[in-house]
Structures are given as C-alpha cells and as structure tokens.
Amino acid sequence: MAGSMLPLMDKAGFELSLLSKFVLACQSPRLADAAKDLGQTPSALSIALHNLEERLGLKLFERRGAGLDLLPAAFWLFRTGAHLLYLEQHTREARFAGGRRMVKLSVHLDLNFAIGRVSKALLRTSQEMIETAPELLVDWHFSGLDDDDIGDPTGLAQSERLPDKSGQLRIFYGTAATVSAKAVHLYDDPWIVVGNKGSRVDAFQPDERVTLLRMRREIVDAMTRFATEHGFADRLRYRDDEPAQVSAILRDQPQTRLLMPANLMPRRLGLARHEEAPFAPRFVSSIYGETGGAAGSYGKAFLEAMLRNLVAENSAVFTPRLTTRQIHFFNLVAQTGSISAAARVANTAQSSASKHISQMEEAIGAPLLQRTEEGTSLSPRGEDVRAQTVVIEERQDWIVRKAHDIAAHSQARVTIGTLPSSGHDSVLTEKIAHVMTRIHARHPDWQLQIVESSNTMLHEHVRSGDLNLALVGMVQAQVARIRLGPTEPLYVIGNPAISFGGRKELGIEETVALPLVLGRQHLSIHQSFADAARERGLRLKTVVEVGSLALAIAMVRQAPLCTILPPSSVRADIEAGNLIAVPIRHEELSGALSVIFSADRELSEAERIIVQEFVRVFRPGRTATVELPED
Structure with missing residues (x-):
C-alpha cells in the first residue's frame, strides 16, 4: 500500500461520507431503500454515487431496467471501503x-x-467491539481476494503500540466431524435454488438440472457427495463463474437454475429481481470460527458477538464525521510541528487549517493538540489519533490509485498526459492526434481521456496514479519509460524586430544573450535549454517566466522578444512573416520524448496497445524497450 501521498486536491470529492452512502447502498435491495435510510431522495443518492464513480474514474454500477446492478469493481470497493470507514469510526x-x-x-x-449475512455481521461485530474493547483493532481478508494489495490495513504491523503477538481468527466452512474441539459453530447456511423472476423455482421439478458456480472447494465437494448419496448427481452442472455474477448469468441465460448457499444470494443491490426457494432435499453448509495466536479473550468475545449478529441479516451503517481536509491538516500539523507550518505546506490560510483542526477535535470530543508559546505538540489523545489518521490517509490514497488501475484493466479506461500543445499544427500535436484517432477507430468502446500538464506535474500524476501514461520530455526518477526518439529540432522563435545579423544558426551561448520568454519551471523544452546552458557555465536570464507556450508565443508576437520552440508550432505565423525562426545547433541542444508509466503495477492490455501505437508512430520500425527506474 506504500506510495507517494496524493496532494489534497487529488482527493477532493472522495469523502468518507460519500463512501458510507455507497457501502449502505450496496447492502440495500433497492436504491430507494438506502435513500430512505439516509433521509435522501433516490435521485440525490443516485447523483452522489455517480459523483463517486467520476472521482475514482471507475464504473461501479450498471443500470438494468428500473434498477442498478453491481459491477465487479463495486465488490472490491465495498471490501476496502468498509474497512476504511471502520478505521474512521x-x-x-x-x-x-x-x-x-x-x-x-x-x-x-x-x-x-x-x-450478505456474513459480511454484514462481520462489520457490525467490528463496530460493536469499538465500545466493548476499544484497544482492539480488527482487520479482515477474504481468502484469495486483495491479498497482495492491501497489506496490513490497520497500520500496526510495525507499530510500537502493538504487542509482541497478535490474534488470529479464522471463519470457515466445516462439519462437526472434521473441525477441532475449540471451533465455535456460528451458522448453518441453507442451500437454495435461484432463478429469474417468474421462473417458479418454488415448483422446482426433481428432474431439472441445477448449476453450481465457482465456490469454495469444500462446499462444492460436500454438495457433490450429497447429490451422489441422494441420487441427483447427474442433474448437477458446473460453471466457472463467481457467485457475484449471478445477475449477469441469469440475464444472459434466463432458463438457468443456480444452486448455492443462501449467504451468496443476499439482500443487496442488484438482486431484487430474482426468485429463490429452499432446495429439496434440505442441505446446509455450516460456518465455524476458530481463534489462534494471542487472540485470547478478544477472539472469544468477537465470536460471541458474531454469533449474535448472524441471527438476522441487518445492514452495517457507518456515519463518518471526519473529513478528508481535517485528516490531511491534522497529519500535516503532526508532521511539521505547527498549524502555521502546515498551512504553508498546504498553501492555504492559517485560519483555514486551524478551523479544520478545531472541527476535528469537536468530532472526536477531545483536544488533539497542546498549544504553548514554544509551538504545537500532540496531546495524549492526539498521539493515539495520529497513529490511525496516517493509515486512513494512506489507505484513501491507495484506493484512488488502485481504482485507476482497475479501470484500466477491467474497463479500458485510460487517462493519458501530454506536454502542453504549442499549436494545433505542430508535429507533436499531429502525432498524438494520429495515435488517439487510430486507437479510437479500432477500439470505440474504450474510454480515453487526454490531459495536458507540465513535465513535472505529468511525472507526479503518473506516480500518484491519476495518470495511466504520460508523454514527457526529460524523464525523472521513479517511473518506467519507453523512449520514443528525438523531439523535433528546436529553434529560436523571434519577433521580426529582433535582428539576428543574417545568422542561419545559433549556438547556446548566442541564444542566452537574447531577450527570452521561457517557462523553465513548467515546460520540458525550456528545461532542456536551461540544462544545456548550465552545463556550459552560462548564466541564463529571462525577460519573463511564463507557465504556458501559448502565452510565450503571444508575447513574442507583440514585442521584440524571443522564445524557444519547434517551428511547426508557429508554422502559419512564420509563413505570414509575423515571426522568424532560426535553428539552434542540434549538437548543442537536442531533446527526446518518452512515454512513462508507474513501475509499481502491470500495464493493462489497453495500455499496452496504446504504448505500442505511440512507438509505431514516433519510432516506426522499432520495438518498445521498457527501462525501469534504478533502485
């Protein structure tokens, strides 16, 4: 889960209150039910959930008829988001x-x-334990899901506040004959037949076939043995799909009858349009819990509460009160040692930072800071809170990054960053347009987004996960890259009032003496020129520093000034005599283009195809060679 911390603006819109609405909506049979529980109209809740999709860049729902179905990404966000809400509580x-x-x-x-019943009971039990055992932090994992992503969601793996040993609790399918004596029986999950609305699964015929989905081997094997013993093994069919795909399966094959434990067909969004009936002969899969390690009384108390909560399938409700800004400013104060320093880092007013800290203290009900003449330090309660707010912010950042990764892999949603356009007819702009139009023509269903930014910001957004790919000039550390070859030759672009003395070519030393308008802090072209001048020991002094090529060009048109650009960016102005262009010696100044991406994840198929197309257009006849960042 480690990664660079996202700037506050990149997390705007991903508030825990919005996440709590999503988690409640997923547990409700219909969106209207969740809206009623929240005291909202269904349309207001629908807009909020759409905003969550937009912020994460990830499609979570699919509209079917009058209702919504959950897409696979929604199940991932439910698992990870519910634990984040638990940590906030x-x-x-x-x-x-x-x-x-x-x-x-x-x-x-x-x-x-x-x-379903088990997940909801797990969440409610964890919430109850906050009051009965406040020193206990719970984390949970479903076998085979998210194992290599989440790590330790509590953040206590390396904490000095953690005892030498931690407790483990395993919840599993078993039988009285196979489990150990210390295992606690939690629930008998009855098997049911599931079909489409109007399919009369309650009148299921003895000779009809039923389908088993990809479930835990122990319960599939148990049902297979049961079917053999009762003479209906020949009626069983097997399908390699997850139970979470029930809606899609029955939509595509409405005649299908599915056989599964009732917990896998819960009261949740997207499953209100199906019918179910108990399977005959009756069969149950028993769920047990067993403690290990140093779980001790905590594990025992957790199992006792879990047993109570499994009696009814009630939703877990989270009502977070801490906001993204409050957590961010509190972490900054703890890191910098004062509210004023935190405000400077966040580039905001001190009064704003102080207001958010005060609101956070009010929500928690205790002072978090000790303010003295010597500065600001954490109160004892603040020390406890700080240990968890760091984890909350890191986990929130991770969810944003992971959502972009999932969107690229499962929904072909790719955001690509490019350097600022210097003109609609520039060679770079034409090549990028050529790549994107070819990709769109071949893959019209892909969701592609192109954004422009400075070379520095493109690197930051790739590292944070906000961009899948980026086309850059100078490559910084900590990203993987594929070289696309040299940039278009660079020229001094000048106002006609500037006299170049008939020179057909300029060197770096001659160029720095000109009245230059540059954007060294933002523009890769000008960064390369500044580096070349520095390597030669030349002092570069600009007339004006700008943040965009368009502004630099506009200023050169209107006054006796110069800038540095590829000539194709201002081809029309040069042909009309509005600007003049003199090449800079190639051996003294040459740039290169690269496509960069995060080295911490595997590229999706869509991303690979896009990269290959960039290589084909920018380096025809060459192959793509990935260069990883040095350790």
Whole structure:
C-alpha cells in the first residue's frame, strides 16, 4: 500500500461520507431503500454515487431496467471501503487507558465473498467491539481476494503500540466431524435454488438440472457427495463463474437454475429481481470460527458477538464525521510541528487549517493538540489519533490509485498526459492526434481521456496514479519509460524586430544573450535549454517566466522578444512573416520524448496497445524497450 501521498486536491470529492452512502447502498435491495435510510431522495443518492464513480474514474454500477446492478469493481470497493470507514469510526470513538498498547485481531474468512449475512455481521461485530474493547483493532481478508494489495490495513504491523503477538481468527466452512474441539459453530447456511423472476423455482421439478458456480472447494465437494448419496448427481452442472455474477448469468441465460448457499444470494443491490426457494432435499453448509495466536479473550468475545449478529441479516451503517481536509491538516500539523507550518505546506490560510483542526477535535470530543508559546505538540489523545489518521490517509490514497488501475484493466479506461500543445499544427500535436484517432477507430468502446500538464506535474500524476501514461520530455526518477526518439529540432522563435545579423544558426551561448520568454519551471523544452546552458557555465536570464507556450508565443508576437520552440508550432505565423525562426545547433541542444508509466503495477492490455501505437508512430520500425527506474 506504500506510495507517494496524493496532494489534497487529488482527493477532493472522495469523502468518507460519500463512501458510507455507497457501502449502505450496496447492502440495500433497492436504491430507494438506502435513500430512505439516509433521509435522501433516490435521485440525490443516485447523483452522489455517480459523483463517486467520476472521482475514482471507475464504473461501479450498471443500470438494468428500473434498477442498478453491481459491477465487479463495486465488490472490491465495498471490501476496502468498509474497512476504511471502520478505521474512521475507531479513531473517533475508541477510548482506552493512556499508555495501553493496542491489540490487533486478524480475521481470515475462508468463504466466498458476498455482501450478505456474513459480511454484514462481520462489520457490525467490528463496530460493536469499538465500545466493548476499544484497544482492539480488527482487520479482515477474504481468502484469495486483495491479498497482495492491501497489506496490513490497520497500520500496526510495525507499530510500537502493538504487542509482541497478535490474534488470529479464522471463519470457515466445516462439519462437526472434521473441525477441532475449540471451533465455535456460528451458522448453518441453507442451500437454495435461484432463478429469474417468474421462473417458479418454488415448483422446482426433481428432474431439472441445477448449476453450481465457482465456490469454495469444500462446499462444492460436500454438495457433490450429497447429490451422489441422494441420487441427483447427474442433474448437477458446473460453471466457472463467481457467485457475484449471478445477475449477469441469469440475464444472459434466463432458463438457468443456480444452486448455492443462501449467504451468496443476499439482500443487496442488484438482486431484487430474482426468485429463490429452499432446495429439496434440505442441505446446509455450516460456518465455524476458530481463534489462534494471542487472540485470547478478544477472539472469544468477537465470536460471541458474531454469533449474535448472524441471527438476522441487518445492514452495517457507518456515519463518518471526519473529513478528508481535517485528516490531511491534522497529519500535516503532526508532521511539521505547527498549524502555521502546515498551512504553508498546504498553501492555504492559517485560519483555514486551524478551523479544520478545531472541527476535528469537536468530532472526536477531545483536544488533539497542546498549544504553548514554544509551538504545537500532540496531546495524549492526539498521539493515539495520529497513529490511525496516517493509515486512513494512506489507505484513501491507495484506493484512488488502485481504482485507476482497475479501470484500466477491467474497463479500458485510460487517462493519458501530454506536454502542453504549442499549436494545433505542430508535429507533436499531429502525432498524438494520429495515435488517439487510430486507437479510437479500432477500439470505440474504450474510454480515453487526454490531459495536458507540465513535465513535472505529468511525472507526479503518473506516480500518484491519476495518470495511466504520460508523454514527457526529460524523464525523472521513479517511473518506467519507453523512449520514443528525438523531439523535433528546436529553434529560436523571434519577433521580426529582433535582428539576428543574417545568422542561419545559433549556438547556446548566442541564444542566452537574447531577450527570452521561457517557462523553465513548467515546460520540458525550456528545461532542456536551461540544462544545456548550465552545463556550459552560462548564466541564463529571462525577460519573463511564463507557465504556458501559448502565452510565450503571444508575447513574442507583440514585442521584440524571443522564445524557444519547434517551428511547426508557429508554422502559419512564420509563413505570414509575423515571426522568424532560426535553428539552434542540434549538437548543442537536442531533446527526446518518452512515454512513462508507474513501475509499481502491470500495464493493462489497453495500455499496452496504446504504448505500442505511440512507438509505431514516433519510432516506426522499432520495438518498445521498457527501462525501469534504478533502485
């Protein structure tokens, strides 16, 4: 989960309050039910969920008829988002004796994931334990899901506040004959037949076939043995799809009858348009819990609460009160040592930072800072909160980055950054347009977005995950790249009032003596020129520093000034005599283009195709060679 911290503006719109609405909506049979629980209209909730999709760049829902179905990405966000909401609630509500070290309980679920009875009971139990055992932090994993992504979501793996040993709790399918004596029986999950609305699964005929989906091997094997013993094994069919895909399966094959434990067909969004009935002969899959490690009384108490919460399938409701800004400013104050320093880092007014800290203290109900003449330090309660707000912010950042990665892989949604356009007829602009139009023609369903930014910001957005790919000039560290070859030759572009003395070519030394308008802080072309001058020991002094090529060109048109550009950027002005162009010696100044991407993840198929097209257009006849960042 490690990665560069996203700037506050990149997290705007991804508030925990919005995430809590999503989590509740997923647990509700219809959007209207969730809206009623939230005291909102269905349209207002629908708009909020759409805003969440837009912020994450990830499609979560698919409209079917009058309702919504959950896409695979929604199940991922539910798992990760629910734990983030739990951490926020624990941060606010947990009260325990000062100096007492926290305890971690890791819950491993050897079950198929579903937004059903077990998941809801798990969330409600974790919430209850905040009051009964405030020093306990719970994390959970479903077997085979997100194992290599999440790491330790509590952030306690390396914490000095964690005891030498942590407790483990395993929840799994089993039978009385196979489980150990210390295993606790939690729930008997009855098997049901599921079909489309109007399919009369309650009148299921003895000779009809039923389909088993990709479920835990132990329960599939148990059902197969049961079918053999009762003489209906020949009626079983097997399909390599997850139970979460029930809606899509029944939509594509409406005659299909599915056989599964009831927990996998819960009351949740997208499943209100199906019918179910108990399977006969009756069969149940028993769920057990067993503690390990140093779980001790915590594990026992958790299982007892879980047993109570499994009796009814009630939704887990989160009501977060901490905001992204409050958490961000508090972490900055803890890091910098004062509110004023935090405000400077965040580029905001001190009064604004102070206001957010005060609101956070009000939400938590305790002072988090100790303000003295010598500065600001964390209060004892602030120290406890800080240990978790760092994790919350890191996890929030990770969700934003991971959402972009999932969108690229599962939905062919790719955001590409490019250097600022210097003109609609420039060679670079034409080549980028050629790449994108070819990609769109061949893959019209792909969702492509092109954004322009400075060379520096393109690198930052690739590292943060806001951009999948970027076309840059000078390549910085910590990104992977593929070279696209040299840039178009650079020229001094000048106002006709500038006299070049008939020179057909200029060197770096001659160029720095001209009245230059440059954007060294933002523009890759000008950064390359500044580096070339510095290597020669030349002092570069600009008339004006600008942030865009368009402004530099406009100023050169109107006054006796110069800038540095490829001539194709201002071809029409040169032909009309509005500007003049003199080449800079290629051996003294030459640039290169590269396409960059994060080295921390694997490119999706869509991203690979786009990269290959960039190479084909910019380096015809060459192959793409990836250069990874040095350690």
